[in-house]
Each structure stands twice: as C-alpha cells, then as structure tokens.
Amino acid sequence: MIKRLIFTLYAIHLFCTTLWSSPLEKVSLQLKWKYQFQFAGFIMATEKGFYEEVGLDVKLKEFKANLNVINEVLTEESTFGIDDSQLIYYRLQGKPLVGLMTILQTSPVMFLALKESGFTNIKDLDGKRLEITNNSTLNISTQALLRAFHINTLKTSPTFHLDRLINHEVDAMVAYDSNEPYALKKLGYEPQVFSPMDYGFNFYGDILFTTEKTIQEDPQLVKRMHDASKKGWEYAFTHRDETIDIILKKYNTQKHSRESLENEAKVLKKHSNEEHEFSFLDHDKVEAIAKAFAILFPSKYDLST
Template identity: 30%
Template sequence: MIPAFLLRALTTSLLTATLCVAAALAPARAQSSDKTFDKVTFGTNWVAEAEHGGFFQAVADGTYKKYGLDVTIVPGGPNENNRMLLIAGKIDFFMAANTLMSFDAVANNVPLVAIAAIFQKDPQVMLTHPDAKVTKIEDLKPLTLFVSKEGMGSYFQWLKSEYGFDENKVKPYTFNPQPFIVNKQSAMQGYVTSEPFAVEKAAGFKPNVLLLADYGFNTYSTLIETRRDIVEKKPDLVQRFVDASMIGWYNYIYRDNSAGNALIKQLNPEMTDDLLAYSVAKMKEHGIVDSGDSLKNGIGAMSDERMASFFDKMVRAGVVKSGIDYRQGYTLRFVNKAVGAELRPKN
C-alpha cells in the first residue's frame, strides 16, 4: 500500500486535460521557432490548484522553454493514477505527496527516486473551533478527531507514538466538513492552504489551525519523482527540469503569478481568485515552500539529516520497517544549488 494521508495523494492519468495550450500562452521571447526542445511530461497528483502553482507558472511564463524543455503538465483527479504511468514509462516526472511515498518505493523495489522537495513543510493541519480553546497539539487529545483512512495509516500513527493520541477518539473523515462544523468539541484534518478557507466560507467562523509540521511531523511534501533510468541516462534533462521548476516556484510565490493562475483556472474552472490568493498567502505565512534549508540552499532543498529524522519517526510509529535502505529513495544530486534564489525578496 502506498501510504498517503490526503485525498490529494491519489494519483493521476493521461485521460485528464493536458497543458498543450500552454505554449500559446507563453511569452514570445521564450525561444525561436527553430529551437529543438526536449519534450517532457509531468503529472500532478490533484486537479490544478495553487499548491501546484510554480509548475504552471514555469509553463505559462516560458521558463521551461528557456531551459530547452517543452513541458506538458497532466493534472490529476480522484480516480486517476499518474504514478503508475511514471512507473510504466508513460510520463517522465510525477508530483509525489510526501516522503512516505519514497520509503514505500524502496520497500516495494519500485525504481523511483525523489529529486527535489518543493514543500519544506507538509501542509497537513488539524482544524478546531475557536470555542475549543486549542493552543497546542496536546489540546487535541480530548476532542473527537475526524481523520481519513489514509491519515490513520500515516500521520495519526505519529501522533500516537510521539504524543500518545487515542484511536478511540477518531471518527472517519470523508472530506465533508459538516460533521466538524456542527461539533464544537471536534477537530478535522485538512491542508493549511484550503480547508480553513472552505470552513470559514461554509460556516461563517475562522477555525483555529495547528500545522503538524510545526510539532515535528517533518516529512517533505510535493516532491518531484522520476525513474532511476531517467536519472542515469538523462541527468542533464533532469537538472534542467528541476532548475526551471524552482525558478517557476520563486516567481509564483514572490512575483507576478497571474500567468500561472490563469492557466490553473483554465484547467480547473472551479478555482477562484480568492482561493488562489489565500493559498499563496498561507504558503508564504507558514513557510510551506521557502523555509529552513531552502533559505540557504534554494527552493527544492533536501538533506540527508532531514530524511533520516523522518524515517526514524516513521519507524517508531510503525509506519515503515527499519530494515529498508530509505536512502535509495532520493538523491541530492539535483538540488541545494540555490537556483533562482536571487528572485526571493531581499526584505
């Protein structure tokens, strides 16, 4: 089983709309018409949204073209499987939900490797009512907890091992916030970039938010994965894709992201300007994309120490087996070069 703890961790397929239209939106300055581009296909793990914004930005503003890449992004959905398409050689890169997927690949001898980590902090949160007076993670213990099946197999096991949480307090979370909204003595899982916004819109109150990453759940999130054969045979292509993606993320988070947002809305008509703005603001506020190691080494940064720390926590929680060589699931070869860091605001 591939461990994941959000519906967004469901993977995607080529049956969904692709971004072939992106070339028409890219600036004319990108490259001349006689330039030969390397064609690359990148699959996300959910429908187009701000949490994928840097990749869309790099398509829309011509950054990938500047790096000699003709990138097609394949957005995901709830009944798709892009990760299997990556394994089968049908696409070149995939957006993995979290580090647990890398551990799982090693455990099951799947020849995938993580080459960059876009989110330094996982966006997973627990939401509570203001009346519950929750100020720290231990305050969640007496509450009814709405947790998904995927969450029970991953982050909740960490809550049990690190903080002594009780499964008897858990009720199934079906991605419907209504049970949480009506129960003031409850907490609900979500992403810091979206669920608090949705609850406030639906219920008229601003929920309290506890970001699990701030309490030690130190998985990377939104990683770029590829196959080992691509790393071995096409390292220059991998480096260019990583570098251009990092620049796309700097531009999306810190600069004019209107081109990326226009592409997101084109592919996901349900996406709104206010949600896009909210998501970007929360990514910046909480250091989801740019904090910790990335402040020195650039967006996408990873470290052996961080990987070892999270692996040890998951072993203690019983989520992964101690005997696997988790180091085979990632490489630092293409990151920690501070590519694009000059685009970060100075103040």
C-alpha cells in the first residue's frame, strides 16, 4: 500500500505538457477555509490569467460550514480540493485520492493557550477543556499528538473565536500558526503554542488534490491545473503587496487588515517550501506519515500490501 500510495502521489508529474486552445475548460477548486493569504496562489493564478493561459476557467469555492472537502471531491461536486495530510490517511483506507502539489511542506496547525495559563508542555493539557472537533481525522496532526501522549481532554466543538480562550471558557484551542497567535497578541494577550512539529509530528499542511478518475480521464487537465497553480503560488510570494491588495479589494470576506495578511504571508512562507520547491512530495516523509497513522489510528488497511 505504501508503494502504491507513493506512486500515486508522484505519478501525475510524469505527464507531459501540450499547448492548449480555446474554449476554456470549466473546473472547480474547493478551498478548506475562507479566503485569506492561505489561498493566495490560487487567487493570483485566477487574477493574473495563469489558468486562462492553459485553457482553464477555474471556479474557486470558498469553504462553508459543515462542508467536507474530501467528500466534495469524491462525489465530483468539485474537480479539485485543498486538504492536508489526512489525504494520506484516507488513501490508506482505499479512497481514490491523489495528492498533486504541496503548498505547505509543514503544517501550521497547533494548539493555542494563554501564556498566563502556566502550561509549558503538551502534557499539561491532559484533563483540560479543549476546543477541537470530535472528528479524529480533521486537523489530524493535533489529533495524532493527543493520542501519542495519551492526553484526554474535555472537548468542545470549535467556534474559532478567541473570546472563549480569553474568557477562560476553554483552556486551549486548535489554531493556525499564521492567524490566531497574531490576533491574540493584538488583543493584548501572550500566546502559548504547542506545535505537533515540536513533538516529532512533521506532517504536510495544505495539499492540492483530485481523484484517480479525474487523472485517468484527463491527465492533461490535471497537469495544467498543477502547473498554473504552482505559477500562481510563486507569483503570490514574490509579489506580496500586490497579492494582499487584491485580497483586500476582492476576496476579503473575513475582513482581515493589511497587517494581519502581511503576518499570515510571512508565517506561511516559512511553512511553504523549506528547502523544497512547490509540489515536492518526499517519499520518506509520506511513508513516515502513513506509518504514524497506522499506529495512532488503527483501521483495516495493511501497510505491507
């Protein structure tokens, strides 16, 4: 299964490119959250005409409450989606998902608490009130961290509102390194963060993906989507001011400030490529993540097949 998984993740890069002519082909991309710099590459690929250059008319679909991105793609409601290392988990269970391009080589998902809480180690969260989803595969790196250290918490459904943390209604919450710590500081509070990476869980963050069926039926479409998206991300990070201008003008559904978007861009750049370029999927890293899932989330799959 590991070899099949690795081959599937890389196979799309073997297809060659060809020139494309009109008319534009309509496809859709389901985002995993609301518009912000996290999706800047796809926004800029749209705004700068990179998708159009390769014959694609890409509809960006902003996240809506209770939407499952993976099911959205599996049921063909969307052609492509953005998710994270849980793609590997579902692939191991036989779901025909294919990772095409890593946007974030490391995951920005972490636990956030107030510095004044006195928590200094992830084990300090044992028995505490934690705002986190009950779905064991969402924010899977934080779920893995809790299981690895046998931490039992009183879980409450996520609201993503810092007020609950500030008002001591919860002791910690799942958050994004690029968003909530900055927002907490702006409110006058010092954050205490616990990143899965600091405890050995080096998982991928955002990954562009599709299904085996889409690749089999139109590999050139997938290759064009990959290449134009990669070009969009390279542009977004090298033209941050222009990118933020466009987000503020046309995509600012969350009412972010310029300063918060600048902070987000800076933090996400650290997570984006390390020493690798966009789209790089490391064989050893994927295998390590898969083996971690097999240990922490026992299921019916067999890594040896």
